[in-house]
Amino acid sequence: MPKILCVSNQKGGVGKTTTTNALAMGLRRLGRRVLCVDFDPQGDLSFGLRADNRVEMQNSIYHALKGELLAVQTIQHTPFCDVIPANMLLSGIEMEFTGKGREFLLRDCLRPVLNQYDNVLIDSPPALGILTVNAFTASDSVLMPVLPDIFSLQGLVQLSGTLEEVRRKSNPKVRAAGILITRFVARERASRVVREASEDIAKQLGIPLLETTVRNSSVLTTAQINRVDLNTFTRNKAVQDYKNLLDELIRREVL
Numbered sequence: 493m494p495k496i497l498c499v500s501n502q503k504g505g506v507g508k509t510t511t512t513n514a515l516a517m518g519l520r521r522l523g524r525r526v527l528c529v530d531f532d533p534q535g536d537l538s539f540g541l542r543a544d545n546r547v548e549m550q551n552s553i554y555h556a557l558k559g560e561l562l563a564v565q566t567i568q569h570t571p572f573c574d575v576i577p578a579n580m581l582l583s584g585i586e587m588e589f590t591g592k593g594r595e596f597l598l599r600d601c602l603r604p605v606l607n608q609y610d611n612v613l614i615d616s617p618p619a620l621g622i623l624t625v626n627a628f629t630a631s632d633s634v635l636m637p638v639l640p641d642i643f644s645l646q647g648l649v650q651l652s653g654t655l656e657e658v659r660r661k662s663n664p665k666v667r668a669a670g671i672l673i674t675r676f677v678a679r680e681r682a683s684r685v686v687r688e689a690s691e692d693i694a695k696q697l698g699i700p701l702l703e704t705t706v707r708n709s710s711v712l713t714t715a716q717i718n719r720v721d722l723n724t725f726t727r728n729k730a731v732q733d734y735k736n737l738l739d740e741l742i743r744r745e746v747l
């Protein structure tokens with residue numbers, strides 16, 4: 493069975509999609525069989541991985557959750573890895589499923605395809621609603637990227653509260669893979685202060701603060717806009733950081 497990792501934070505723009513993308517590309521380079529599930533109605537991961545997620549297409553994660561298609565019918569084989577795409581239709585799940593058991597939709601729909609993969613990566617939306625609860629319920633672990641600022645760190649309390657709740661109610665085995673500081677600018681004193689504050693919060697929450705920190709680099713944005721494998725920029729510092737992150741998560745048996 494694959495290791496299933498969800499990348500989550502209710503704050504927007506903290507690097508969830510970039511991190512999911514970088515890990516997927518890195519795992520593929522190691523020869524792993526990778527499935528990426530775009531679980532954000534914004535569809536950014538689908539875009540970066542060159543999946544078709546136009547709103548008129550009839551085979552996205554939304555159609556699988558609704559039971560209109562099997563998960564296998566929604567998988568696209570992109571130049572990078574296998575992807576189940578998402579688009580704005582996915583936001584309808586919140587309204588359309590209100591009944592009991594709605595937190596198991598993603599877990600149940602992915603189950604039949606799991607044995608085809610070594611790793612499943614789930615990108616999640618900047619919210620703590622039913623989509624995120626589904627993503628946690630379907631996962632073995634949750635990676636939490638944060639920006640190096642105090643408001644981002646404070647948001648971790650709520651995020652880990654939601655994870656605790658899922659652990660109690662729908663998925664006792666899910667654990668926090670760790671907190672990942674992204675867009676780090678080492679020269680700024682504030683960033684160093686944040687690193688120390690992160691260590692305190694991580695300790696309070698009982699979640700590991702990852703050794704790897706991802707530095708700020710515009711190359712990551714350029715790679716995503718051009719929809720290319722960011723690992724080709726081997727000399728870039730942030731790309732090296734993502735390689736270290738991959739190694740660290742493998743060492744921690746998260747991937």
Ligand SMILES: Nc1ncnc2c1ncn2[C@@H]1O[C@H](COP(=O)(O)OP(=O)(O)OP(=O)(O)O)[C@@H](O)[C@H]1O
Nearest residue numbers: 504505506507508509510618675707708709712713
């Ligand atoms: N280490 C980095 N250095 C510079 N820019 C970065 C870095 N990581 C991400 N970015 C850029 O920051 C923006 C937000 O990143 P990303 O889309 O990964 O965040 P997100 O958490 O997925 O956002 P959302 O909550 O909207 O889904 C993007 O333009 C991305 O290219």
Ligand SMILES: [Mg+2]
Nearest residue numbers: 508509532536
């Ligand atoms: Mg995103």
